[in-house]
Amino acid sequence: MSPNQFLGEFEQMVLLAILQRRDEAFALEVRREIESRAERTVSRGAFYTTLQRMEEKGYVAWSEDEPTDRHRSGMLRRYEVTAEGLGALRASRDAFRALSRGLDDVLEAS
Amino acid sequence: MSPNQFLGEFEQMVLLAILQRRDEAFALEVRREIESRAERTVSRGAFYTTLQRMEEKGYVAWSEDEPTDRHRSGMLRRYEVTAEGLGALRASRDAFRALSRGLDDVLEAS
DNA sequence: GCTGGGGCGTCTACATTGTAGGCTAGAGTG
DNA sequence: CACTCTAGCCTACAATGTAGACGCCCCAGC
Numbered sequence A, B: 001m002s003p004n005q006f007l008g009e010f011e012q013m014v015l016l017a018i019l020q021r022r023d024e025a026f027a028l029e030v031r032r033e034i035e036s037r038a039e040r041t042v043s044r045g046a047f048y049t050t051l052q053r054m055e056e057k058g059y060v061a062w063s064e065d066e067p068t069d070r071h072r073s074g075m076l077r078r079y080e081v082t083a084e085g086l087g088a089l090r091a092s093r094d095a096f097r098a099l100s101r102g103l104d105d106v107l108e109a110s
Numbered sequence C: 001g002c003t004g005g006g007g008c009g010t011c012t013a014c015a016t017t018g019t020a021g022g023c024t025a026g027a028g029t030g
Numbered sequence D: 001c002a003c004t005c006t007a008g009c010c011t012a013c014a015a016t017g018t019a020g021a022c023g024c025c026c027c028a029g030c
Helices: A009-024 A029-039 A044-056 A083-100 A104-108 B010-026 B026-039 B044-056 B082-098 B104-106
Strands: A060-065 A076-081 B058-064 B078-081
Touching: A009 A029, A009 A044, A009 A060, A009 A076, A009 A083, A009 B010, A009 B082, A029 A044, A029 A076, A029 B082, A044 A060, A060 B058, A076 A083, A083 B010, A083 B082, A083 B104, A104 B082, B010 B026, B010 B044, B010 B058, B010 B078, B010 B082, B026 B044, B026 B078, B044 B058, B078 B082
Parallel strands: none
Antiparallel strands: A060 A076, B058 B078
16 A cells, blocks of 8 residues: 555645745744745644654654844754655645646636 | 634545536545545545534535436435535635745655 | 743643444345 | 345544643843
């Protein structure tokens, strides 16, 4: 059997948000990325819990780093999506696309 | 019963599969649609449980109907996505798109 | 350098969603 | 009538989503 497991809905959002930030994926920035793009609030608990679970699954990794554009000198976590995480994201995306194919007329209207 | 903002990953798949079948959305056909397009197995339990939960939330509705292309004479359920269900699907889709914007280069490669 | 405030990350706890497989009932077949 | 087949139900549990309280560390003010 193939890796049948799909990512959860929020997990996908987090991975996408990290990718959006490219090299600037400090936790808080990632969180704000989700909040502004998806127009929803993200509690710290929800955010870090999901991040930690994905770390355990090997989908994300992080390293301590000094933020450049802040007066704050402390180290912060800079996240990145691993190759496995990217693969899982693609698998979910592919499945979703295959199921959406040909439905644009139904889904676009408003 | 808090009106959760976003649909789960499997819920989205089920809604999309129903839409794919248009007027022929008998339960079994919907299930096969998911299995073939998403390349995964869907147990009856998982399928009907999700369907029932979405019925309770008002995202899908069904009516008994006689299938046309079968020798079986019994009535079967024909499902449809309600206006609310479609709205929820669009909301999830929009959020996902906003988060994916500009990442095609990262996501497409293989 | 002690202390208070605020941002960063953890922990606990619970709600919602995802999943499998056994069970039941009713229709077809002999 | 038993005998099979299968659509849909029920139970049970795993995984994911979510919030808020808590603790720690850095900086500013004393």
